[in-house]
Amino acid sequence: MKLPTDPVTLATPFFILSVILEVVLARFGKLKAHYETKDTAVSLVMGLFSTLSSLPIAGLSFAAAIWCYHHRAFTIPMTAVWAWVAVFLLEDLTYYVFHRLSHERRVWWAAHVNHHSSQHYNLSTALRQTWTGGVAFTWALWLPLSLLGFPPAMVAIEKGISLVYQYWIHTEAIGRMPGWFEAVFNTPSHHRVHHARNPRYLDRNYAGILIVWDRLFGTFQPELDEEAPRYGLVHNLGTFNVLRVAFHEWIGIGQDLLRQPRHALGWLFGPPGWSPDGSRDTSTSLKAQWTARQAQAELKAKQDAV
Amino acid sequence: MMIGLAAWATRGRGAPALDEPAARRLLAEEFPDRTVEALWLAADGKGAVAKSVDLALVLARMGDGYMARKLAWSEAAATPVRDGRLRLALREPGAPRAILTFAAWPPKDLPA
Numbered sequence: 001m002k003l004p005t006d007p008v009t010l011a012t013p014f015f016i017l018s019v020i021l022e023v024v025l026a027r028f029g030k031l032k033a034h035y036e037t038k039d040t041a042v043s044l045v046m047g048l049f050s051t052l053s054s055l056p057i058a059g060l061s062f063a064a065a066i067w068c069y070h071h072r073a074f075t076i077p078m079t080a081v082w083a084w085v086a087v088f089l090l091e092d093l094t095y096y097v098f099h100r101l102s103h104e105r106r107v108w109w110a111a112h113v114n115h116h117s118s119q120h121y122n123l124s125t126a127l128r129q130t131w132t133g134g135v136a137f138t139w140a141l142w143l144p145l146s147l148l149g150f151p152p153a154m155v156a157i158e159k160g161i162s163l164v165y166q167y168w169i170h171t172e173a174i175g176r177m178p179g180w181f182e183a184v185f186n187t188p189s190h191h192r193v194h195h196a197r198n199p200r201y202l203d204r205n206y207a208g209i210l211i212v213w214d215r216l217f218g219t220f221q222p223e224l225d226e227e228a229p230r231y232g233l234v235h236n237l238g239t240f241n242v243l244r245v246a247f248h249e250w251i252g253i254g255q256d257l258l259r260q261p262r263h264a265l266g267w268l269f270g271p272p273g274w275s276p277d278g279s280r281d282t283s284t285s286l287k288a289q290w291t292a293r294q295a296q297a298e299l300k301a302k303q304d305a306v
Numbered sequence: 307m308m309i310g311l312a313a314w315a316t317r318g319r320g321a322p323a324l325d326e327p328a329a330r331r332l333l334a335e336e337f338p339d340r341t342v343e344a345l346w347l348a349a350d351g352k353g354a355v356a357k358s359v360d361l362a363l364v365l366a367r368m369g370d371g372y373m374a375r376k377l378a379w380s381e382a383a384a385t386p387v388r389d390g391r392l393r394l395a396l397r398e399p400g401a402p403r404a405i406l407t408f409a410a411w412p413p414k415d416l417p418a
Contacts, residue, residue, distance in 0.1 A: 016308070019308060020308065020311060023308075023311050023312055023315045024311070024315070026315060027314070027315040034370075035312045035315050035316055036312070036316055036369040036370045036371075037309065037312050037313040037316055037369075038369050039369050040308070040309055040312035041309045041312070044308055044309060117400075119368065119369065119371035120371075124308075124312070230335070232371070235373075235374075235375070235398075235400075235401070236368060236371065236372070236373040236374070236401075237368070237373065237400045237401060238366060238368060238373045238375070238396065238398070238400065238401030238402065238403070238404060239368075239400065239401065239402065240368075240369070244399060244400055244402075245400075247399070248398070248399035248400035249399075249400070251399035252398070252399050252400070255399070289338075289339065290338075293338060293339075
C-alpha cells in the first residue's frame, strides 16, 4: 500500500542525494565513509528490488490490517495529538520486537540477514533491504495496533517515519550525538554496534527510533572507543551475487530441513547458528567463547604481574 | 550513476596485497581459538590458506574485505590447482567456493 503521504516515498530524493554527498565528501576526505563498488551495487540493487518484492504480499497485509481494524477494540482518531504520540510509542515498541525476533530466530533472520551482509557501514547500507520480509509474515506483528483501533493508514505512516529515521543512522560520518540524544534515541553510534560482528556487540541495540527499549529490556550496548566495530556477518558472504545475498539463508534452511526434517522446529525457530549437535556457532556461544578468552587473558595478565 | 560514483570514489584505493603479518592478524581475529602451524599466501595477495591441526583456515578477498572459512585440511590438500587457481569448495549458499591464486598445491613445506 502506497499512501499519498508515504514518508519513504517523500524521502527517496533525500536518500539518493545524501548517498551522493557522502560518497563525494568521503572521496575528498571531508568525512569518514568507506565505499566499495560491488558492495554499493549490491546495496542499491537490494534496495531497488525490495520495494518491488513487497508488492505481491502488500495486498494480503493490507487486507489483514483492514480486517483487524473492522474488529477493533476502540476507535482512535487520526486527528488527535495523543493518538500520534501513542502510535509512535507502540509502533516503535513493535519494531523493537520485530527486530529482535529477526535476529534471534532463524526463519526471520533469513529475511533480515541481507541487511547485515555488507562489510561496510555507510548510507548505502541502509538501502540494502530485504526481498523476503513479506513472505516471512513479520508484518503480522503490527496487526495488533489495528486491532486496538489505530487506523491502518496511521500505522503505515508511522512505520514509514521509523524507516526514514533509521536511514541517517547508517553512517560512520557522525561520531556521537549530544548525551541527552544518545540516552533517548537510536543514533549512528548505537546502530554501528548493532551492525558489528565483534562478539561483544552481537545481538545488541535492536531499537528503531527510541534506544530506551534496549535499555529497558537489557539489550543495550554502547559503542566503546577501545573496540571499533567490525561490520558484516559472523561468517561474511563469499559472493556479491544479489540472488545469493537475498536468499542464501533460506537455501541454507531448506538444505538443513531436507537433511534432518525431524529437527524442523529447531532449524526454523532456533537462533541463527543453531544445530542439533551444537556444532555450529550461535551469538550466545560466540559471546561465551569471547568471555572465556577475556577471563583467561585477565588471569594470565594477573599471573604475569605477580 | 551512483555505482559509477562509488567506483570513482574508490579508484586507486584498493585493498593492499595480503602479507604475512596482515594474514596472521586476520586469522587471529577470525579464528581466535586456533593456532596457525603454517601459512601460505596466494600469489596475487588476495587470500591465504593456513594449516591448523586438522583444519584449513581460508581467507579470500571480497571487495576490499575478506571472508574467512574453515574446512578439513585433508579436503583442502586434496583440491587440485587448475589454471593457476585453487578452487576450494565451501559448499555454503552464501559462500560456495573460495578461489585463490596458487601456482602449485598442496604445499611441499608442510609442517611435520
